[in-house]
Structure formats: structure tokens, C-alpha cells
Amino acid sequence: MTPRPESRTTTPGPLDVVAFACEMAMLVLLAIAGWRLFDATPAKVIALIVLPVAAGVVWGIWMAPTSTRRLANPARLLVQTVLFATTAVICVAAGMPWWGIGFAVVAIGVFGMLSRGRS
Template identity: 30%
Template sequence: MWKWGNLLLAFLVELVALGIFAWWGWDTGSTTLTRWLLAIGLPVVTAVVWGLFAAPTATRGTPVVRWIVKVLVFGLAGAALWSLGHPLLAVVFVVVVAANLAIIHVQKLQPTS
């Protein structure tokens, strides 16, 4: 149950990151058109990159590339949240992500019984 809970949390923080990018895109755009393009485009590009390199079923890249993509996506999501004027939420988000990734990594290293 612990393992599944952590995997569920990993999925939820991935969705939250996409939402943060949409929010940041909408807030950053100066016109209605750029707001829509950024609010839709950033999450779509992020999801494609994630699917190619960081998803559990990703077929491209190495484990190092997988970690780099994860750090970039979650780090940029935290930075975007900070720039939106929510530094406490940004710190909480990054700490939750880091703890979740660490727990999942340790679980993979432990032998199953």
C-alpha cells in the first residue's frame, strides 16, 4: 500500500506541475492569444517531453536523462509557482516532490520479499 500511495502521489505532482505551467502561461501572456497559447502549449510540450524521457514507460533516454528531465520539470514548476507570488507553495511543492522521488528511488533499490 505504501508503494502504491507513493506512485499515486508521483502521478498527482506530475499533474500539479502541468497545472502550474498552465497557470504561469496564462498569467505571463500579455494578450488573450498569447495567454491561451502559453496556457495550453506549455503543459502539452511538458507532457510530451515527460512521456518521451521521464515516464515509467519512456522509450528514449537513459536513467540520467530521466532524472535530468524530472529535475527540470519539477524545478521549473516550483520556480513558476514562486514567480506567481506563492513562494511558500513553491517550497512545499518542491519538498513534496523531492521526498516522493527519494522514497520511490529507495523502494526500487530494496529487494522485494
Template identity: 45%
Template sequence: MGAAKPNEGRVTVLDSLAFLCELAMLVILAVSGWRIGSGLALQVILAVLFPLVAAGVWTTWMAPGAQRRLANPGRLAAQIALFVIAAIIGIGAGLVPVAVVFVIVSAVVFGLGSRRER
């Protein structure tokens, strides 16, 4: 077993902001799916499917406890790509200001978090 990191097990403000960005991504994807769908059935399917796919990708390759977690800088690139995709979908659904603010804040938060992990 290696030596413990100084902040291991502690949740920082940056960790909390990152989690809020992840939740915001899921909300943006759900709302976008609802707005993009034509007809109730498609609205429900897309509102569930979009965040489910994003959560699956996140859980598999980016979550702190993922068995196949990507190493940085690849993980940071994948995280930002996922946020950009969510923002593009949000923009397509008419959530322009929300999507733009979301992608900028997320890139800053995860960029700072990535620097901290070096």
C-alpha cells in the same frame, strides 16, 4: 523474459503521490502561463504551451512506458530539474508558496521512488 519484480503491476501509495506531483506540475504550469501572459491570446497560448512541453518531455524520457526512458540517476535528475523549472515559472507568476511546497514534495516523492527502484 526476466523474473517479475515483487511489486510489478501494483500501484503503491508512492506511485499515486508521484502521479499527483506530475498533475500538480501541469496545473502550476497552466496557471503560470495564464498569469504571465499579457492579453487573452497570449494567456491561452502559454497556459496550453507550458504544460504541453512538460508533458512531451515527460512522455519521451521519464514515463514508465517511454521507449527512450532515461536510466537512474539521470532520470531522477531530469525529473527534479523539470519540477524546479516548473517551480521557478510558478514563482515568477506569483505562486510562491504553492511552487515552494510543490518542488519540495516532488523532490522527496521522486527521491524515495528512485531509491525503491535500485
């Protein structure tokens, strides 16, 4: 089977490194925000685990470069934007507005620039 053009191995550039950092930051922010959203410890633990796992599953199925079900742009960029915006909203709800807004602006910008170069 021939690999899909967008999944071929290439040397990552600086923007790819920042994109990966954004992906990891999303998971960390969701875990921290999940912990801060609730008062009861069981709810904190559940949110701390469920939020980043849910985002990771969505990412792994539809956005990961090696996924067999990877979405093509512009659908992939739309789903990425929704994930980043949702992360920002959850951070705002958890009392971390600047972290959430800053993250969303950087992540959406980086992935927008990447998608323009690789449709």
C-alpha cells in the same frame, strides 16, 4: 521482446499514487502559472497551452514507465528534478511562490524516495 525490469506491471503503492498526483499537479500549475505570466490574452492562452504540453512531451519521452526511451536513474531523477524546479520558478514568476516551492519540495522528495527503491 522482454519488458524492461522497471516497466513491469506491479501494484502501485501509496508513494506511486502521490507521484502520479505530483505529475498531474505539475501540468495544472504550469497551465495556471502560464495564464498568470502575461497580460495580453493571446500570450496567456499560448502559455497556458505550451507550458504543460512541453512538460508532458518531455515526461512522455524520457520518464514515462512505458517509454522506449526512458532514462535510467540517476539521469531520470535529474531531469525530473529540473522539471519540478522549473515549474517552481515559473510559479514564483507568476506570483504563486508558495504553490511553486511547496510543489517542488513534495515532488522532488517523492520522486527521490521512489528512485532509491528502483534504480
